[in-house]
Amino acid sequence: MKTAMLSFDVEPDLHTLEYHGVVKGMAEILKILNKQKVKATFFTTCDCIEKFPFIFRNLIKQGHEVAWHGYRHERFDDLSFEEKEESIKKSALCFKRYLNVAPRGFRAVQHSSDSYTFSLLEKYGFSYDSSKTPLNLLQFLFFPKRIKKNFSDFFSNPFPHKINGILEIPTSSFFIPFVSFIPRILPRALQRVYLSVISMLSRNLVFYAHSWDFIKLEGSNIDKKFPHTRVIQNMEFIISNLKSNGYKFIRMRDFKQK
Numbered sequence: 001m002k003t004a005m006l007s008f009d010v011e012p013d014l015h016t017l018e019y020h021g022v023v024k025g026m027a028e029i030l031k032i033l034n035k036q037k038v039k040a041t042f043f044t045t046c047d048c049i050e051k052f053p054f055i056f057r058n059l060i061k062q063g064h065e066v067a068w069h070g071y072r073h074e075r076f077d078d079l080s081f082e083e084k085e086e087s088i089k090k091s092a093l094c095f096k097r098y099l100n101v102a103p104r105g106f107r108a109v110q111h112s113s114d115s116y117t118f119s120l121l122e123k124y125g126f127s128y129d130s131s132k133t134p135l136n137l138l139q140f141l142f143f144p145k146r147i148k149k150n151f152s153d154f155f156s157n158p159f160p161h162k163i164n165g166i167l168e169i170p171t172s173s174f175f176i177p178f179v180s181f182i183p184r185i186l187p188r189a190l191q192r193v194y195l196s197v198i199s200m201l202s203r204n205l206v207f208y209a210h211s212w213d214f215i216k217l218e219g220s221n222i223d224k225k226f227p228h229t230r231v232i233q234n235m236e237f238i239i240s241n242l243k244s245n246g247y248k249f250i251r252m253r254d255f256k257q258k
């Protein structure tokens with residue numbers, strides 16, 4: 001079976017650190033998912049859950065998955081081992097208190113998982129991680145100082161694989177990752193080519209965008225040139241294209257490695 005996993009990182013808005021994406025952006029995302037009748041995974045920071053618990057309870061009720069993106073939106077590899085553990089513990093309490101669930105999956109902010117991450121995730125009952133994006137040239141552009149990390153991620157295993165007891169499900173990529181960049185910037189003809197290339201590379205596709213990709217971003221040059229309305233319109237195009245190529249949409253927690 002060919003599977004496609006749509007995922008959304010739900011966090012404070014880029015630049016302004018407000019929460020318009022969590023409210024308005026998520027409403028746009030849900031409109032698309034409902035219309036297309038597909039379920040998705042939302043990697044969420046705990047400040048968003050604390051502020052808007054009803055939004056996430058509603059997601060779970062609708063059959064989507066709420067997974068973990070950090071206690072706050074901070075790089076995981078900047079935290080000491082003790083701080084990482086503290087972050088997981090506080091977040092587990094937050095998920096329990098507001099949503100009455102335990103998160104199964106993790107995506108580190110800016111791909112910042114490190115060797116400690118996996119043993120901690122295993123200790124706290126997680127089953128998968130989706131922090132890595134192999135074959136990603138954009139990472140060199142956005143995080144030019146993290147050269148060693150960028151190289152090791154670039155050449156990491158692009159297929160789902162176990163690290164300690166945790167299943168790593170990397171974001172799909174072919175030099176450009178399968179992220180909001182594709183619907184935001186590429187014209188439709190190139191989106192079609194991109195989708196057929198990554199479909200040839202893998203039967204399991206992982207896409208991600210941010211909650212703030214679906215709102216007008218004040219002060220953002222990218223949003224001026226390539227507005228969020230393109231992301232909204234082209235998301236539907238991408239979902240339909242993958243459906244017609246035989247992809248089934250699943251939540252990440254439901255992915256089983258053959």
Ligand SMILES: [Zn+2]
Pocket residue numbers: 009011069073109110
């Ligand atoms: Zn993030």
